[in-house]
Amino acid sequence: MDKKVGVIIPSYNQGKYIETTICSVIGNRRHADLAIAVIDGGSQDDTKSIILKYETELDVWCSEPDGGQADAINKGIHLLPHCKYYMWLNSDDIFEDEYAVSKIVDFAEKNHFEVCYGLSHLIDASGNRVGEYPVEEFAVDKLGHRCFLSQPSVMFSKEAYETTGPINSSLTMCLDYEYWIRLASKYKFGFIKEYIGSTRVYEGTKTSTMQQRHLKEAIFILMKFYGRVPMHWIVTKMLTDYPKSVLQWIPRRVLMMLLLPFRKKVIRTSMEGNWND
Numbered sequence: 001m002d003k004k005v006g007v008i009i010p011s012y013n014q015g016k017y018i019e020t021t022i023c024s025v026i027g028n029r030r031h032a033d034l035a036i037a038v039i040d041g042g043s044q045d046d047t048k049s050i051i052l053k054y055e056t057e058l059d060v061w062c063s064e065p066d067g068g069q070a071d072a073i074n075k076g077i078h079l080l081p082h083c084k085y086y087m088w089l090n091s092d093d094i095f096e097d098e099y100a101v102s103k104i105v106d107f108a109e110k111n112h113f114e115v116c117y118g119l120s121h122l123i124d125a126s127g128n129r130v131g132e133y134p135v136e137e138f139a140v141d142k143l144g145h146r147c148f149l150s151q152p153s154v155m156f157s158k159e160a161y162e163t164t165g166p167i168n169s170s171l172t173m174c175l176d177y178e179y180w181i182r183l184a185s186k187y188k189f190g191f192i193k194e195y196i197g198s199t200r201v202y203e204g205t206k207t208s209t210m211q212q213r214h215l216k217e218a219i220f221i222l223m224k225f226y227g228r229v230p231m232h233w234i235v236t237k238m239l240t241d242y243p244k245s246v247l248q249w250i251p252r253r254v255l256m257m258l259l260l261p262f263r264k265k266v267i268r269t270s271m272e273g274n275w276n277d
Helices: 018-030 047-053 069-079 100-111 158-164 175-184 211-226 231-241 252-258 260-270
Strands: 003-011 034-040 060-063 083-088 115-123 129-132 154-157 189-200
Touching: 003 018, 003 069, 003 100, 018 034, 018 047, 018 100, 034 047, 034 069, 047 060, 060 069, 069 083, 083 100, 083 158, 100 115, 100 154, 100 189, 154 158, 154 175, 158 175, 175 211, 211 231, 211 260, 231 252, 231 260, 252 260
Parallel strands: 003 034, 003 083, 034 060, 115 189
Antiparallel strands: 083 154, 115 129, 115 154
16 A cells, blocks of 8 residues: 555535645644545636645645536545545545544554544634534444434545445435445444544535435435434424424424324435435
8 A cells, every 4th residue: 555544635616615624634644644635526716726736735636527526535536546544524624633644543553443433523614613523432223313423534444445335426415424324334433532523514515505405315315224214304304394384383302293194205205316326
């Protein structure tokens, strides 16, 4: 292996944040053997000029139309074929500090894990910490209730990627959740109780502006892999679909019972879509 860890930064029109993301990854080179790939989908803002500013620090980069985030991540992995491990950092997220990658790599090597994850902060548009991602101890069954892994704090091996297959490029919102479930069907996950990455949460993020798509994909994934959908997903989907209805004023514990007759319909409509790649 030429490099121990390949870090892929998928990007599209994130000129406001990508410089901070790139610098966050470069900083980790002081303590970890990294290869860096920035895969931009042909941004129309100043992203490309920022990438060029750091070109000498990058192992590979491109700026061209692609099939979305998952396609960009898969492309980045294929362009860094000699790495032992991989991580991806969205172009508005950052690593916790310059020791983040070395901490999770050392943990994986010492304990012989093919997949590892750590704790994660939530940050706002200015980079201020505003909370923590609700990370939990690993259990396959718990993944069937919610995604408790924070993507910037997850690392998987080349072996795990080749065995599990590429990230599903037909998914827009829940591509990480679906991939964790597939990895979990084959590997035991290691949990390091250290902060590794930070997820940026602000008005306009993909998970805020596309919540309906997010919920539809999540329900599809849960049915595909677990054959069931916990009722809290159904309630959230209905509240999102009908934001001005009387449902908004009813306690969630009551909605759990009231909306039970609509469960099959919500699941059926969520299963519509070509997400089987």
